[in-house]
Amino acid sequence: MLDFDRYFLELEAETASLARLARDADGQRPIPTCPDWTLEQLVGHVGRGHRWAAEIIRQRLLEPIPMQEVDVPADPDERSDWLMAGARMLADAVRVVGPEQPVWTWQKDRSAGFWLRRLLHDEVVHRFDAELALGIKGDLAADLAADGVSDLLETAATLSRPDIGVSSAFVNLAGAGESLQFAATDADLGSNREWSVVRSPAGVTWRNGRGRADVEVRGPALHLLLLLNRRLSVETADVEIIGDQELFAQWWSNSTF
Structure with missing residues (x-):
């Protein structure tokens, strides 16, 4: 924060x-x-x-x-x-x-x-x-964008729990141990530049830092923020995806409010 x-x-x-x-x-x-x-x-x-x-x-x-x-x-x-x-x-x-x-x-x-x-x-x-x-090209400070990524992941962690009692596409992010890594490529973000995410039967968990990953998504924090919020697509976000592309596509398609 x-x-x-x-x-x-x-x-x-x-x-x-x-x-x-x-x-x-x-x-x-x-x-x-x-x-x-x-x-x-x-x-x-x-x-x-x-x-x-x-x-x-x-x-x-x-x-x-x-x-x-x-x-x-x-x-x-x-x-x-x-x-x-x-x-x-x-x-x-x-x-x-x-x-x-x-x-x-x-x-x-x-x-x-x-x-x-x-x-x-x-x-x-x-x-x-x-x-x-x-048609305006907006901008955002990298540390605020990175904080927004953390905020989005906390939303996913809450709304992906099967016991939450709320109808949400996020419940489809519960999984069987699949892991994702998000990494901001901006300079000077310190420990807030990486996010390790695991999809478990109880929902999504995440922490700052690196972890085992089936797929890694790398790019500027703003691009990650807009991609994860579905304001940009994989094709338009200018990010690098390494590993299981289908796993990230499934995440992206089930992370709508």
Whole structure:
């Protein structure tokens, strides 16, 4: 993980980037990487998530609450402001209670800080969704991209458990001991540049570092992030795959929310 000051800064920056797109682009622009969504609907998804998590944190809730439907402003300037306001609600809620405050989450990390990190990485991916739809080549700091890979693998570990009780494609990632290695080729990432993953009958487990691997996927952290989030394909991600290509293809096809 990164420190929480960094997460606060990156949430503000990511929301500002998406807000600019929400203001300057056609709200009805289709988002190919989120089928059936328009840009306006994507912005609505992000903004509702901010507000929902902020309410859980503000009330220090230990049980989930329904996500309320909120109308996204049609006016581009208002839409942009609405998105920024939701991110401020989330950040302010975490600051008030503190990142370690126990609250309900859907992962083993039951803290307010979980929501700051999780929704930041959700927004990073959706910012790329919007940019890909608009033909914009986006960028991201390598250490934030690497942290996003870890976040995605923790999601896979949670949603691949057969006992989780949630309908998800991730349950098909449970396996019989197959192993995968992901490696970021960026300089200066230290121990956060490699991820060792095992598919067991109880679901996915992972750790930072190297391990035995039936297949290894190597490339810049951002490319790994977008590939693992299915925003790029094997053909477009510019990564190197060494070993059992079919094993990674099966992982990729069963890692959708």
